[in-house]
Amino acid sequence: MAQQVRGVIAPGKGQPVRIETILVPDPGPGEAVVRVQACGVCHTDLHYREGGINDEFPFLLGHEAAGVVETVGDGVTEVAPGDFVILNWRAVCGQCRACLRGRPWYCFDTHNAAQKMTLEDGTELSPALGIGAFADKTLVAAGQCTKVDAVRPEVAGLLGCGVMAGIGAAINTGGVGRGDSVAVIGCGGVGAASVLGARLAGAATIIAVDLDERKLTTASALGATHTVNGGDRDVVEAVRELTGGFGADVVIEAVGRPETYEQAFYARDLAGTVVLVGVPTPEMKLELPLLDVFGRGGSLKSSWYGDCLPSRDFPMLIDLYSQGRLDLDAFVSETIELDGVEAAFEKMHHGDVLRSVVML
């Protein structure tokens, strides 16, 4: 029988979110119901609320979550009730052309629950990124549950999206290596995690760029060797100056805007790499001289979820955290209640937090 729980709904474009009673069906074949313990507030939730992702309102928001598996449906072998899991939004299929070529992080047919969660009147909900975890419980595909050793849920959940996206943008997509120079444009939750990732990978120079001094201070604490306030300085010039006049080997764009992408494009060294991890909105356009795209060589990449493989990357990063080698605690700026999501969007908008995390 479906269970009634509380969930945070985005009812329509630009409208404030609100708590509603939602119905969570019992898990069907290949599905799991997870009792959510913590779920971070990510900029992508706000993109959903603003209609920037698609028009499939109402959304059940929340997607950076950790919790405990409550029940599983038929045929589920990867997790069992009682397992502590991080929810992932790319449960790979194992069958598509990317999976069969041994590149499952590009999977084109990732799994979500087949059944729908609904409002009490039967209205079907679109769970953000197929998760919907600003809720006491959520229904997902079992493959969306990645079992890890139990740590603080508010920290573990962050690996479910923004922090993994940021770390992965540096270590997986950007291929940052020992001695590299890296610039990160936009040091919110995602960009700050890229700083951490660059440090983990052994980058020698890590330049954090933001408009907000508070973000630059955190980035320094996480391992940035230099900071640039893009409101005070020409970012391209500043990055070149800090890299012997050349530009950085890898530039990570973690804002998602054409002007910052253009900065990233010109702030990289010849034959360097640009990684776009920030998510643009549908109306944004980019204009660049094609000759510069050609002439400067290198590679222009985008990073979905940090090209992670949850089963490989989540347990490894949790291990590094437990060993004190990955400062994930720094990302939890505050813990809040379920009714605090709208206020958390406001704080995120004003740059007051890296992550507000809803505790359930």
Ligand SMILES: NC(=O)c1ccc[n+]([C@@H]2O[C@H](COP(=O)([O-])OP(=O)(O)OC[C@H]3O[C@@H](n4cnc5c(N)ncnc54)[C@H](O)[C@@H]3O)[C@@H](O)[C@H]2O)c1
């Ligand atoms: N690719 C993915 O898989 C993935 C996953 C999660 C989030 N994201 C996206 O990453 C982006 C960042 O997410 P977040 O949660 O860190 O958001 P955030 O709001 O916490 O951070 C954005 C940061 O960019 C800074 N910024 C804004 N304009 C700037 C400019 N012109 N120059 C320099 N800095 C500027 C802000 O001050 C802020 O610190 C969003 O677009 C989000 O949707 C992508």
Ligand SMILES: [Zn+2]
């Ligand atoms: Zn696949």
Ligand SMILES: [Zn+2]
């Ligand atoms: Zn997210």
